[in-house]
Amino acid sequence: MKLRKRCILYLLFLSIILGTISVTTKGQEETLLTSSWIRYPVTLDGKVTSSTEWSDTSSTDIELGMGDPVGPPFVSARIWVKNDGEWLYLLFKVPWLTSDVDVEDAMGVSLFWGPFVNPWLHFDAGMLEFTGYPSDTYRYNCTGDMIYDIDCTPPGQNDLEGFATHDGTHYWFEMRKALASGDGYDWTLELGRTYGLRDRSPDTGGDLHVALWDGSINDQYYRYVRLKVATSSDVQVEDTSITPQDTDTGRDPVGIFSGWSLREVVYLISIMGTLIGIVSWVNRTRKVRRKQEIVFNRILSEIDEIYTRYRINSRKCETELIKVKNNVMDEFKQEVLDEDKFKILIERIEQYLNAIKEA
Numbered sequence: 001m002k003l004r005k006r007c008i009l010y011l012l013f014l015s016i017i018l019g020t021i022s023v024t025t026k027g028q029e030e031t032l033l034t035s036s037w038i039r040y041p042v043t044l045d046g047k048v049t050s051s052t053e054w055s056d057t058s059s060t061d062i063e064l065g066m067g068d069p070v071g072p073p074f075v076s077a078r079i080w081v082k083n084d085g086e087w088l089y090l091l092f093k094v095p096w097l098t099s100d101v102d103v104e105d106a107m108g109v110s111l112f113w114g115p116f117v118n119p120w121l122h123f124d125a126g127m128l129e130f131t132g133y134p135s136d137t138y139r140y141n142c143t144g145d146m147i148y149d150i151d152c153t154p155p156g157q158n159d160l161e162g163f164a165t166h167d168g169t170h171y172w173f174e175m176r177k178a179l180a181s182g183d184g185y186d187w188t189l190e191l192g193r194t195y196g197l198r199d200r201s202p203d204t205g206g207d208l209h210v211a212l213w214d215g216s217i218n219d220q221y222y223r224y225v226r227l228k229v230a231t232s233s234d235v236q237v238e239d240t241s242i243t244p245q246d247t248d249t250g251r252d253p254v255g256i257f258s259g260w261s262l263r264e265v266v267y268l269i270s271i272m273g274t275l276i277g278i279v280s281w282v283n284r285t286r287k288v289r290r291k292q293e294i295v296f297n298r299i300l301s302e303i304d305e306i307y308t309r310y311r312i313n314s315r316k317c318e319t320e321l322i323k324v325k326n327n328v329m330d331e332f333k334q335e336v337l338d339e340d341k342f343k344i345l346i347e348r349i350e351q352y353l354n355a356i357k358e359a
């Protein structure tokens with residue numbers, strides 16, 4: 001729940017800032033992202049899974065910045081885009097220090113679309129968190145709260161899927177968003193059209209931007225882009241420059257965890273912590289039981305010895321047995337003796353007390 005509230009907050013921030021920008025005059029050229037028609041399937045695992053997976057489209061480099069107009073500080077981003085008739089697939093690669101990796105970091109795309117009635121009537125955002133949580137949200141008429149599609153009335157659906165990793169030098173956000181979910185809270189991208197024109201023309205004229213939310217500074221890097229959605233008849237692209245070997249994706253090559261992703265290391269540490277906790281508990285339990293055993297045997301021997309030594313002197317024997325009985329009760333109260341051992345000792349004392357009374 002905390003995660004979702006935080007997500008709403010940053011999307012609120014994002015939509016407010018960019019909603020304002022959307023009604024200002026166009027001040028910067030937008031980078032054109034050209035989607036390719038999909039030839040190879042995508043495995044949404046936050047990495048380049050095979051040599052062919054993303055070879056059917058070419059990449060585009062952009063600088064994400066802050067402010068309006070977009071300025072420094074900048075973060076470089078390499079973006080691959082492709083689509084089939086149902087989904088828009090996106091892969092983002094961003095240089096990012098391991099020390100700055102934050103589970104709250106997120107990346108994605110969003111679009112204002114029309115008609116433009118000052119402000120835009122609809123806003124749709126798809127942001128994938130480093131945790132892997134896909135956030136498909138919506139806001140109407142730039143008023144009210146950003147809200148998850150699934151929480152809208154009537155409820156929409158989550159039409160964003162994906163996974164993110166960090167390979168020791170770069171973030172990789174790999175996702176797909178429905179071209180036209182039809183749930184009423186998402187963009188509708190038609191094949192062959194270009195979006196993000198920022199000319200206020202219906203549907204295609206709104207702001208389209210790529211954004212990277214930096215959770216550690218509670219701020220975002222972003223850039224306006226245009227997106228051309230491919231058709232099945234577009235010229236096929238073949239780019240063999242990206243391979244799994246280039247990326248060693250999702251793997252942190254540092255130290256004893258070489259070959260592990262940060263996510264795997266976090267999970268491993270979590271599991272190890274749990275195991276260490278269990279082992280510690282078992283050890284503590286064993287120590288307690290061992291101590292109980294020692295105390296029990298010591299007192300039992302003491303009781304027998306008292307009876308053996310003083311049974312001919314009933315008064316002395318009774319006094320010593322009462323002393324031990326009080327000691328047993330104290331040990332039981334302090335949980336040095338468990339209930340079973342306490343009963344055994346008390347019964348033994350009572351047995352000897354009755355014996356000397358009957359003698």
Ligand SMILES: [Ca+2]
Pocket residue numbers: 042043044045046047048049053174
């Ligand atoms: Ca993949």
Ligand SMILES: [Ca+2]
Pocket residue numbers: 136149156157158159181183185186
């Ligand atoms: Ca949706």
Ligand SMILES: [Ca+2]
Pocket residue numbers: 124125136137138149185186187
């Ligand atoms: Ca949505």
